[in-house]
Amino acid sequence: MGKPTGFLEYERETGEVMPPEERVRNFREFHRSLPVKSQRLQGARCMDCGVPFCQSGVLFNGMVSGCPLHNLIPEWNDLVYCGNWEQAYYRLRKTNSFPEFTCRVCPAPCEAACTCNLAGPPVSIKENERSIIETAYENGYVKPEPPKVRTGKRIAVVGSGPSGLTAADLLNKRGHQVTVFERKDRVGGLLRYGIPNMKLEKWVIDRKVDIMEKEGVEFVTGADIGVNYKAIDVMKQFDSVVLACGASNPRDIKAPGRDSRGIYFAVDFLASTTKSLLDSNLEDEKYISAKGKKVMVIGGGDTGNDCVGTVIRHGCASVIQLEIMPKPPEKRLDSNPWPEWPRVLKTDYGQEEAIARFGHDPRLYQTTVKEFIPDAKGNLKKAVLVKLEGKKDSKSGRMAMVPVEGSEKEVETDLVLIAAGFLGSQEYVTKAFGVSVDGMTNVKTEPGKHQTNIRHVFAAGDMHRGQSLVVWAIREGREVAREVDESLMGYSNPV
The missing domain is CATH 3.50.50.60 (FAD/NAD(P)-binding domain)
Structure with a gap:
């Protein structure tokens, strides 16, 4: 452990994130790494706990706590602090086949389980991982290593x-x-x-x-x-x-008017944008366009957020995002202690961009679609929304979200993206x-x-x-x- 008091001396710091107003102009990554000196200090914040919860990868109440890959996080945090990037890479690849992917898309259950969370912000593990793998590529540590012997299988x-x-x-x-x-x-x-x-x-x-x-x-x-x-x-x-x-197999929404034109699964929408982007930088227009559309995204998870960020880049006229569950608390409840995954409000990049563009959070909690309303030509023009409330099922004893009678409301929409999971x-x-x-x-x-x-x-x-x-x-x-x-x-x- 290179710096026993590092977590006391250094504050958590993360790389620069491009402002929403700028990053929505293109489809490029908008996160930048810290300078090397600053990143090394972030490695110093690791406490080298006696029990490193960050690499545990266990389930608490149905949600993972710590890294499912059991990454050797304290080891490579120390190596980052010492500036030994090559050894940090070798320890990282010992357990993670693709850190170049996880450092970009993982929600970082390792950080949620970090012991520093007990008294302050966690170690910036995900950014340390990104710096290790990108430094490894820059310095040629990542290179083809064909097997010397083939098995014939x-x-x-x-x-x-x-x-x-x-x-x-x-x-x-x-x-x-x-x-x-x-x-x-x-x-x-x-x-x-x-x-x-x-x-x-x-x-x-x-x-x-x-x-x-x-x-x-x-x-x-x-x-x-x-x-x-x-x-x-x-x-x-x-x-x-x-x-x-x-x-x-994407989950569908079974509601009257589901066959109206203008309703798509999120995966088809996102895939069409990416393919057109790769093929022609969107110039072929062979994608489901949200330009000038009043968009409704059904689903509050990562895929729903990705849809919000994408339609804003298309130039949508408006966007709302439906979430069937209640709005999470802003801080941990006593019933959700560390090292459980924190069930707290998270405003992701797409929602940040919607707030910057339209002046409000796009999410509508405890809300779902009761009916889709097409025009005379079969094109979607409106949707009937209904509020939901939690009630215990008398037979199973489980809580379920059920419609609130008389809470229906019509909204105009001409593009619906279903992001209800798979x-x-x-x-x-x-x-x-x-x-x-x-x-x-x-x-x-x-x-x-x-x-x-x-x-x-x-x-x-x-x-x-x-x-x-x-x-x-x-x-x-x-x-x-x-x-x-x-x-x-x-x-x-x-x-």
């Missing part, structure tokens, strides 16, 4: 999101020959088309994929297994198959491979395992555990890689 990974990429990376490093099949036109899955460019610029993905290709991983795009590729052929050609296709695997994929699913349509395996009911077919990521964080997907990818390796070789030699 061939593995197919279906899906190139975070879990698929992780499994492919580790299995290739182990010496197996890995081919990744991606149904879209570009590699990245959720990272590519589910997360907007201002949160994760796509050159970050391309930079890492280029290294993986030089290490021997083969990527096949436009390969939709179960549609234009036969699953049976894949299973015959490869010794093992890893299914990492994500949770690709359910598990898609049926055409699971049927093609013959794998069983559970009641949530996630691929079924034994608890803590990834082997499906079909021999040598494994599942990982959101397809296996349900919609979750990128860090959980990476953890799943690491776990399935080890399980596949053991099944082929009789043991696993972690890399």
Whole structure:
């Protein structure tokens, strides 16, 4: 521990964030890193706790506390403070296959679990991670390292999101020959088309994929297994198959008028913007445009916030965001103690930009849609909203949000984006491979395992555990890689 009193001497500091009025003019990342000297002092704030909750990755009341990857956070915080960036990178990559992704998109459960939270702000772990990985790229520490020996085993990974990429990376490093099949036109899955460019610029993905290709991983795009590729052929050609296709079934809103034109799933909206941005910098206009539209986003999570930030960049006329749950408190309640995830009000970048552009928070709490109203041509023109209140179900005893009688209100809207979350695997994929699913349509395996009911077919990521964080997907990818390796070789030699 380089600075035992660092957390007492130095205040938390984070890098510069571009003002909302400026950053909405483009789709570039708007966060800048601290100068090296200042970043090293942030590493000094780490207390090197006897029990480092930051790297625990355990569940409290259904929410994760600490890093699910069990990152060696106190170790590389100390190395950051000492200025030993190369060793900091080696310790970081020991547990995290893709810190260049997590340092940009992870909500940082490590920081929520930081012991400094007991008396003040946490260590800026996420920014330290970003500085480590970007410094590593700048100094050439990150470079292709092809395996020296090949095992002769061939593995197919279906899906190139975070879990698929992780499994492919580790299995290739182990010496197996890995081919990744991606149904879209570009590699990245959720990272590519589910997360907007201002949160994760796509050159970050391309930079890492280029290294993986030089290490021997083969990527096949436009390969939709179960549609234009036969699953049976894949299973015959490869010794093992890893299914990492994500949770690709968006939750719908069942309300009268749902078939009106102008209602889209958030994932389709975000993907269309990103693809057009990559193809032509939006000049081809082959995307769902919000320009001049009165937008309603249904869903208060990260995807809903991403939609808010994106429609503002399109030039929408207005935007509101519906959240069925009550407004969270601004400070922790006694019922939500550290190190639980803090259930407090969070105003994310999209909401900040809406406030700057329109002068008010776009979120309407305890509100949902009762009806969509189209015009004579079938185009959406209005929606009927209704307030909700929490009531205990007399049979189950559970609390449920139910409509408040007489609280209906009409609002004008001509573009609705449904960001209500995702359910598990898609049926055409699971049927093609013959794998069983559970009641949530996630691929079924034994608890803590990834082997499906079909021999040598494994599942990982959101397809296996349900919609979750990128860090959980990476953890799943690491776990399935080890399980596949053991099944082929009789043991696993972690890399």
